[in-house]
Amino acid sequence: xxxxxxxxxxxxxxxxxxxxxxxxxxxxxxxxxxxxxxxxxxxxxxxxxxxxxxxxxxxxxxxxxxxxxxxxxxxxxxxxxxxxxxxxxxxxxxxxxxxxxxxxxxxxxxxxxxxxxxxxxxxxxxxxxxxxxxxxxxxxxxxxxxxxxxxxxxxxxxxxxxxxxxxxxxxxxxxxxxxxxxxxxxxxxxxxxxxxxxxxxxxxxxxxxxxxxxxxxxxxxxxxxxxxxxxxxxxxxxxxxxxxxxxxxxxxxxxxxxxxxxxxxxxxxxxxxxxxxxxxxxxxxxxxxxxxxxxxx
Amino acid sequence: xxxxxxxxxxxxxxxxxxxxxxxxxxxxxxxxxxxxxxxxxxxxxxxxxxxxxxxxxxxxxxxxxxxxxxxxxxxxxxxxxxxxxxxxxxxxxxxxxxxxxxxxxxxxxxxxxxxxxxxxxxxxxxxxxxxxxxxxxxxxxxxxxxxxxxxxxxxxxxxxxxxxxxxxxxxxxxxxxxxxxxxxxxxxxxxxxxxxxxxxxxxxxxxxxxxxxxxxxxxxxxxxxxxxxxxxxxxxxxxxxxxxxxxxxxxxxxxxxxxxxxxxxxxxxxxxxxxxxxxxxxxxxxxxxxxxxxxxxxxxxxxxxxxxxxxxxxxxxxxxxxxxxxxxxxxxxxxxxxxxxxxxxxxxxxxxxxxxxxxxxxxxxxxxxxxxxxxxxxxxxxxxxxxxxxxxxxxxxxxxxxxxxxxxxxxxxxxxxxxxxxxxxxxxxxxxxxxxxxxxxxxxxxxxxxxxxxxxxxxxxxxxxxxxxxx
Numbered sequence: 001x002x003x004x005x006x007x008x009x010x011x012x013x014x015x016x017x018x019x020x021x022x023x024x025x026x027x028x029x030x031x032x033x034x035x036x037x038x039x040x041x042x043x044x045x046x047x048x049x050x051x052x053x054x055x056x057x058x059x060x061x062x063x064x065x066x067x068x069x070x071x072x073x074x075x076x077x078x079x080x081x082x083x084x085x086x087x088x089x090x091x092x093x094x095x096x097x098x099x100x101x102x103x104x105x106x107x108x109x110x111x112x113x114x115x116x117x118x119x120x121x122x123x124x125x126x127x128x129x130x131x132x133x134x135x136x137x138x139x140x141x142x143x144x145x146x147x148x149x150x151x152x153x154x155x156x157x158x159x160x161x162x163x164x165x166x167x168x169x170x171x172x173x174x175x176x177x178x179x180x181x182x183x184x185x186x187x188x189x190x191x192x193x194x195x196x197x198x199x200x201x202x203x204x205x206x207x208x209x210x211x212x213x214x215x216x217x218x219x220x221x222x223x224x225x226x227x228x229x230x231x232x233x234x235x236x237x238x239x240x241x242x243x244x245x246x247x248x249x250x251x252x253x254x255x256x257x258x259x260x261x262x263x264x265x266x267x268x269x270x271x272x273x274x275x276x277x278x279x280x281x282x283x284x285x286x287x288x289x290x291x292x293x294x295x296x297x
Numbered sequence: 298x299x300x301x302x303x304x305x306x307x308x309x310x311x312x313x314x315x316x317x318x319x320x321x322x323x324x325x326x327x328x329x330x331x332x333x334x335x336x337x338x339x340x341x342x343x344x345x346x347x348x349x350x351x352x353x354x355x356x357x358x359x360x361x362x363x364x365x366x367x368x369x370x371x372x373x374x375x376x377x378x379x380x381x382x383x384x385x386x387x388x389x390x391x392x393x394x395x396x397x398x399x400x401x402x403x404x405x406x407x408x409x410x411x412x413x414x415x416x417x418x419x420x421x422x423x424x425x426x427x428x429x430x431x432x433x434x435x436x437x438x439x440x441x442x443x444x445x446x447x448x449x450x451x452x453x454x455x456x457x458x459x460x461x462x463x464x465x466x467x468x469x470x471x472x473x474x475x476x477x478x479x480x481x482x483x484x485x486x487x488x489x490x491x492x493x494x495x496x497x498x499x500x501x502x503x504x505x506x507x508x509x510x511x512x513x514x515x516x517x518x519x520x521x522x523x524x525x526x527x528x529x530x531x532x533x534x535x536x537x538x539x540x541x542x543x544x545x546x547x548x549x550x551x552x553x554x555x556x557x558x559x560x561x562x563x564x565x566x567x568x569x570x571x572x573x574x575x576x577x578x579x580x581x582x583x584x585x586x587x588x589x590x591x592x593x594x595x596x597x598x599x600x601x602x603x604x605x606x607x608x609x610x611x612x613x614x615x616x617x618x619x620x621x622x623x624x625x626x627x628x629x630x631x632x633x634x635x636x637x638x639x640x641x642x643x644x645x646x647x648x649x650x651x652x653x654x655x656x657x658x659x660x661x662x663x664x665x666x667x668x669x670x671x672x673x674x675x676x677x678x679x680x681x682x683x684x685x686x687x688x689x690x691x692x693x694x695x696x697x698x699x700x701x702x703x704x705x706x707x708x709x710x711x712x713x714x715x716x717x718x719x720x721x722x723x724x725x726x727x728x729x730x731x732x733x734x735x736x737x738x739x740x741x742x743x744x745x746x747x748x749x750x751x752x753x754x755x756x757x758x759x760x761x762x763x764x765x766x767x768x
Contacts, residue, residue: 008334031333031343038332039325046353075559089581096582144559182353182548183555191351192319198353203490204483228480235482239547279651294482 010034014063023052023059024202024210032197033060042155042176044140044194049181050243051199057136057177066175067129070136071122073143079150083160084124087117113164123154124168132172141180145187152190204231207244214248218255225262225295226251230274232294236287238280249273262295264288300335301327308349310362316355322348338367354525396456399425403457407466407491408475415491419498423506426453449503450496463492527757531613531728539612542757543653546616550623553761557627567591597629598694598721603681605699606659607637607672613728614698617760619652621696624764629692636677637665640684674699674740675709682712689719697725697748701734701741708743722749726763730755 015030025033036043045053061068071082091112098108120128126135140148154160158170178194180186202210204227211223218226226247234241242250250273259266268288275281284291304326308318325348333344342363350359394402399422406414426449454460466488469475476484526541527549534542573589602621604614618633625631632644635656646655646662659665689695695716717723725748727734727741734741734753745751754760 008337008340011334011340027339028343028346031340032347035329035333035344035347039328041325044351088586092581092584182552184552188317188351192321194351195325195347196351197347198350198356204486224480224483228482231486232482294480 017063018059019213021059021062022213023055023063024206024213026202026206029056029197029199032195036195037175039195040173042178042194043197044178044180044186044191045197045199046180046182047199048201048243050245051201052244053179053199054136054138056199057134057179060175060177061134064134064175066131067133068136069122069126069129069133069174070138072138073140073147075142075144077143077147079147080121082121082123082147082151083154084121084162085119086113087119091117115165118162118165124160126174126176127154127158127160127170128168129172129174133174135174135176137176137178139181140178140190141183141186148187148190152187152193156193201234201244207231207247210244211248211251215251215255218251219260222254222260222262223251226254228294229262229267229291232291233274233284236283238275238283239277240275240280242274246274246276262292264292267291267295300330304330304345307345307362307366310366311349311359314358314362316349316358316362317351318349322351325349341367394421394425396425396429396458400457400462403495404462404466407488407495410491412494415495416498419495419502422453422457422499423502426456426503427506429456449507450500453499453503466492527761529757530755531616532609532755534612542616545757546619547623549757549761550620553620553764554624554627556765557624561593567593597627599629599690599692600631601685601689601693601695601720602631602633603640603677603695603697603699604633604635605637605672605674605677606635606656606665609672609702610698610700610728611656613726613754615653615656616757617698617726617754618647618656620760620764622647622652634681634685635659635665636672636674636681638671638673638676639665640677640681641665642685671704672699672702673706674701674703675707675712678712678716679709682716686716686719689716691719691721693720695720695723697723698728699725700727700729700739701725701744702738703740705738708740710743710747713744713747717747723747724749724767725751726754726760727751728754 011027011030011034014033015025018025018030018033032043035041043056045056047053057070058068060066094112094117095108098111103111122135126133137151140151143151155176158173159167161167178190201207207230208223208227211218211226212220215223230242230247230250250270253270253273254262254266257266257270268285271281271284275284305323308323308326311318326345329344329348330341333340335341345363346356346359350356399418403418403422406418410418430449430452466475467485470484470488471481473481473484475488479487526538526545529538529542568591570589570591574585574587577587577589578585600621602618604618606614614635621628621631632642633647634640635643641659643655643659646658649655650658713723725741725744729739731753733739741751752759752763754763
C-alpha cells in the first residue's frame with residue numbers, strides 16, 4: 001500500500017489551488033478531483049441547478065492551466081456536432097472551383113478529405129489537443145440515449161476512427177467532467193465508468209466563505225446578512241429555491257449598491273435576482289417583514 | 298492485501314443492502330484506496346463513496362452500511378483496547394453526574410462547545426445511562442439482555458429530557474439569544490447540526506459499550522434499507538416520507554415531460570417542408586442536401602380529473618394532481634373536480650394557488666360533504682353526470698382517482714356509463730394494491746368494464762409510468 005504523505009498533501013494542494021481559482025472544495029469534491037486525475041476517470045457531477053457543477057470544470061481548468069473544451073449537450077446532438085464533420089459546403093466550393101482545372105478524381109478526393117476540410121468538434125479537439133485539456137460535457141442528460149452510448153465509446157478509448165483519415169488517438173487523456181441536472185436517468189454503463197459526485201447546497205459556513213471569495217470587497221456584515229436572508233428563503237416552500245449563483249448575483253448587486261442595511265424596501269426591490277418564479281415571488285413578498293428581521297440581527 | 302479484503306467484504310454488504318455495485322466499480326474502489334492516503338476516516342470514506350455510489354438515492358444506503366461496518370469495527374477495536382484503561386480511568390473519576398447536571402452541561406456545550414466537547418459529553422451521558430440501567434446488556438430489567446442500541450438511546454434521551462431541551466434551545470436560537478454573534482437562521486441551523494452531532498455521538502458510544510458487552514452482532518441495528526421515495530406507497534407513507542416524495546416530484550415531472558417531448562419528436566415526421574428545404578439549400582449552392590420536415594403537432598386531449606379527496610386517498614390524489622398540473626402543457630385544458638360524497642369543480646382554485654394549498658382550501662371551502670363524511674363514489678358520479686355531462690365532448694378524457702371504497706353505498710354504475718357515452722375514454726387509477734380490489738367495501742369491478750383501463754397506482758413510479766403511457 002502506497003499510502004504516503006504526498007497523497008494528503010496533494011489533496012490539500014488541490015483544495016488551495018481550487019480556492020485560488022475561486023472555487024471552494026469540500027473534502028469529497030477535492031478527493032474526487034484527485035482520484036479522477038490519478039485513475040484517469042471522468043467525473044459525473046449531479047445536483048440541483050446552480051450549485052456550481054459547471055464551475056467545477058471551469059475552475060479546475062483555471063487551477064491547472066489546462067485549456068477548457070466545452071461540449072454543451074442538447075436534444076438532437078449527434079456525432080457530427082460533437083466529434084467532427086466534413087465541411088461539405090467548402091468541399092462543394094472546392095469541386096466547383098477545380099472543375100475547370102481538370103484535376104483527376106483521385107487527386108480531388110485526396111484534397112477533399114484532408115485536414116483542411118475537417119471541422120473538429122469539441123470531442124475531437126479534446127483528443128487531438130497538444131496538451132492535456134479539461135473536457136466539460138455539460139448537461140449530458142439533455143442528450144439522447146444514442147449519443148450517450150456513443151459518448152461511452154469515446155470516453156473509454158479516447159480514440160476516434162475517421163474512415164477517410166484513419167484512427168486518431170489521444171496523446172494526453174483529457175480530464176473529463178460530465179454534469180447532469182437529472183432530467184432523465186443516465187445509463188448504468190455511463191455511471192459505472194465515472195466517479196460519481198453529488199454536489200448539494202453547501203452548509204452555512206462554506207456558503208459564507210464562497211460569498212466572501214466570489215464577491216470581492218463585500219464587507220463581513222453584509223455577507224452574513226445576505227446569507228441569513230437566502231437561507232431563510234430556502235426554508236420556505238418554493239418551487240425554485242435560490243441557488244448559489246443567484247445568491248452571488250444578489251450579494252454582488254447589494255455590494256455594488258453600497259448598502260449595508262438590508263431592509264424590507266431593499267429586499268423587495270432586488271428580490272427578482274433571487275427568486276425567479278412568479279408564484280414564489282408573491283410568497284416571498286408576503287414575508288418581507290420576517291426576511292428583514294433575519295437581516296437585522 | 299488486507300485492506301482489499303475488507304473492502305470486498307464491505308461491498309458484499311452494500312450489495313446485500315440492495316445497492317448495485319459492479320465488478321468494475323469494486324476494482325475502482327481498490328485502485329482508489331491505493332492512491333488515497335488512508336490516514337483520515339473522511340478521506341477513506343469519500344474515496345469509497347466516489348467510486349461505489351453512482352446515484353443520489355444510494356447515499357443513505359451507503360452511509361448506513363459504512364457506519365455500521367467500519368465504525369462498528371472501529372468501536373470493537375476501541376473497546377478491546379480501552380476496556381482496561383477505561384475501567385481504571387472510570388474508577389478514579391469522581392462521583393457520577395446526576396441527570397440534571399448532565400442536562401445543564403449539555404445545554405452549555407450545545408450553545409458554545411466544540412465538537413470534541415460534544416463528543417466528550419456524549420461519552421459521559423452514555424456512562425450515566427449505563428449506571429441508570431445497571432449496565433449495558435445486563436441489569437435488572439427483564440428485557441435488558443435483548444435490548445438494542447435503540448432502547449438505550451430512548452432511555453438516554455428521556456433521562457436527559459432531550460426533547461424538551463432541544464425545543465428550548467431552538468426557541469432561544471430563533472430569538473437570537475443562544476448565539477448572539479450569529480443571525481437567528483444560521484444559529485438555528487448550527488444548533489440543529491450540533492444536536493445531530495450529539496445524537497450520533499451518543500449512539501456511537503452506546504453501540505460501542507454494547508459491543509464490548511455482547512459482541513458485534515448485538516450492536517448492529519436491525520437493517521432497514523431506506524426506500525426510494527418513488528417506491529413509497531401512497532397509502533402507508535409517513536409524514537416524513539411524504540416530505541421526501543414532495544422533494545422528488547418536480548424532478549420526476551421534469552423527467553417525464555422530457556421523455557414525452559422526446560417521444561413526440563422521435564415519432565413520425567411530418568411532410569417535407571419545401572420552403573425550409575429550399576432555404577437551407579442556399580448554403581450548398583442550390584443543391585438540396587438536407588431535407589427538412591414539418592413538425593407534427595400532437596393531439597392534445599382535454600382532461601377532466603375527478604379526484605377522491607377523502608382521507609384514505611388524499612395523499613395519492615394530491616400527488617397525481619401535482620404531476621398533472623406540472624405537465625399541463627401536454628393537455629388542451631385540465632379541469633379538476635374533487636369529491637367525497639358530493640362533487641365540486643375546483644379548477645379555479647388550482648389557478649389561484651399551488652396544488653397542496655389548493656387541496657387544503659378544497660377542504661375548507663369546497664362543498665364536498667353533506668352526509669356523514671364517508672366517501673360515496675356512486676353519488677359523486679351521479680352528481681357529476683347531472684351537473685357537467687353537457688360539457689363533455691368526444692375529445693374529453695376523464696381520469697378518476699379513487700380507491701372505489703364506497704362504504705357500502707349504491708355504486709350507481711349507470712352514471713359512469715352515461716359519462717362514458719359522452720367522453721372519449723375513462724381511466725381509473727386505484728392507489729390500492731391489486732390484491733385488495735373488491736375486498737371489503739371496494740367496488741372497483743362494478744366500474745371496471747366501463748373504463749378503458751383501470752390501473753393500480755401505488756407509488757410515484759407507477760403513476761409516472763401510467764402518465765408516460767397515456768400522455
